[in-house]
Amino acid sequence: MSFARASQVAVAGFLLAILFPWMEAGSQIAPPFKAHDPGARKTPSRSGTAFKELPHVEHQLFIDGHRVFNEAASVQGTAPATRSGLGPRFNLDSCGGCHAHPHLGGTSPLVNPQVELATREGATNEIPPFIAVDGPVRVARFKFPQDGKQEDGVQALFTISGRSDAPGCFLQQPNFRRAAALNNLSFRIPTPMFGAGLIEAIDDAAILANMRADSARKFASGIRGRANGAGRPNTNEHDHTVSRFGWKAQVKSIELFVAQAFNVEQGITTDLFPQEVEEAAACRFTMTPESTVHMDAGTPLDALSDVVKASLFVRFLAPPEPLPETDSIVRGRGLFGEVGCAMCHTPMLRTGNVAHPFLRDQEVRLYSDLLLHNMGPGLADDITQGDARGDEFRTAPLWGLSDRFFLLHDGRTKDLVEAITAHAGRGDWRYPASEANESVARFNRLTEIDKQHVLNFLRGL
Structure with missing residues (x-):
């Protein structure tokens, strides 16, 4: 091997060692990149404070x-x-x-x-x-x-x-x-509970209008959003308004x-x-x-x-504090919408004309439609609450995900990739297939780099 060629190999090996430190010594081919959960932020956010505008x-x-x-x-x-x-x-x-x-x-x-x-x-x-x-x-x-x-x-x-x-x-x-x-x-x-006052201040009409929005695309993707005969999701049995708190929006x-x-x-x-x-x-x-x-x-x-x-x-708790934007987070946000996740995890709803000025007519960037959806047998907990059946859950608000260690309703995993995968599931004799199947399939078809952008976006919320 010529001196020039040997020098090129040495330089290439040096760069690979810097970019991919997990490679074994002497390796010249980097392992294929695999998207991974970056995990909860290392320095906790300042969430937990009151609204700045509190009298x-x-x-x-x-x-x-x-x-x-x-x-x-x-x-x-x-x-x-x-x-x-x-x-x-x-x-x-x-x-x-x-x-x-x-x-x-x-x-x-x-x-x-x-x-x-x-x-x-x-x-x-x-x-x-x-x-x-x-x-x-x-x-x-x-x-x-x-x-x-x-x-x-x-x-x-x-x-x-x-x-x-x-x-x-x-x-x-x-x-x-x-x-x-x-x-x-x-x-x-x-x-x-961060931002719960904003969620409480969203009008029923805003939730129902969002449920009906983009209906053709939702239907084509198998997304329904639970509604009873009156056309209202998860209604309170006493006054027939929309319930919105708890894993099954039962409160x-x-x-x-x-x-x-x-x-x-x-x-x-x-x-x-x-x-x-x-x-x-x-x-x-x-x-x-x-x-x-x-x-x-x-x-x-x-x-x-x-x-x-x-x-x-x-x-009076203010909403969660997201991480500063990066190019990857911006790219991931766009891909999150493209694969269909935003059809259930609605990026923003708006509050109504409520008594507290700091809650009135505000954007609520909760990433949830607050509706019930069939999540398949794999996530089903077999528990009925209010109108929610054993396989139905409220779309979990994703804001604040950057601070969470344990994921899904039962805390079964700390890994965001596992949590996304768990959203998919075939139906069985008890429950229908998960409404998230098509969106999860689209996510799985992304390149590993694009998957990483989505994961970075989610862990930035």
Whole structure:
């Protein structure tokens, strides 16, 4: 080999080593590029702050709500917690335990607080097999009745039995090991709450108009969006308006969402849910409702219940903060629309004429149509909520995806590529095929470089 040729080979090898450091020494051909999930941002965003335009009174309510949202509860309000009413059955002892990352109001943190909570204050709980220190915060449901427990409803992981502030209370946990052996478990992870006030402020008419938009293209791609006979998706059974919160859009408003979480996740009764989920006499240590209006308060703000305060904190949370734009993110956004993902993950809806000026007539860049869609047997959780069937889920808002560790409704993966792949699925005797099949197929036909642009765009939201 000539000196010139040898020099060219050496230079080429040097450049390949810089561009592709994973290559073995002496290799002269780089491995084919494979698109990969860049992962959650290394430095958490500043999400979790209030709207900048909040007036003084609303800002004070936000601060009060922040405290309540983060405050841990104990059974009888003893130190170090000040709020009473925990249990008798519960999943966590504060809203902030579930909604912790990247800041208060977010989603499941990287370290699961449920593991430590299981035995706090001397509690005798066994840690269920699907709960791990490095796994997501989870709640569990039974798919069918077991041990006298109803299906569909949340089966609280823990009880207050054995705790120093619950003397004489003895309750058994649900038999989760038996349920796992029978394939009778369905899981959910917390939904992030940033920008929830904007989502609540979107008019039904805007959601329904978006449902009807581009109908020919949606139909050709197998995308329907769930609607009942009245033409309304996931309507609230009481007033027939559009519900929009929760994995199955089963909850109408922020306050109802928060009150249910107080009741089901922490076991705290409220004015909206005044009865204990578990009414064993030996495990009742406080009067109900435990979170109520304070009639003897010195000021109107102090009179608000904890549920109202926590709800206002959520309502006043600003939307997530995306990463700065790059050429790859811009390219990925265009490809996201071209392959059809934006037909369900609608980039923007607009709020209506609501009372708070900072929520009125605003662009909501949530990347969701807030509708229910069939997602196929692979993602089906076999749980019915409201009008949503076992394979139907609300299009998950993608804003804030840059901060999320755990993906899909049950937190089964941290890998965005796996999450996209899971959206596809053939139908079976129980459920129809996923409405996302055609979009996933188009994504799969992209070059690896273009797939990477889409993944970079998503992780930039």
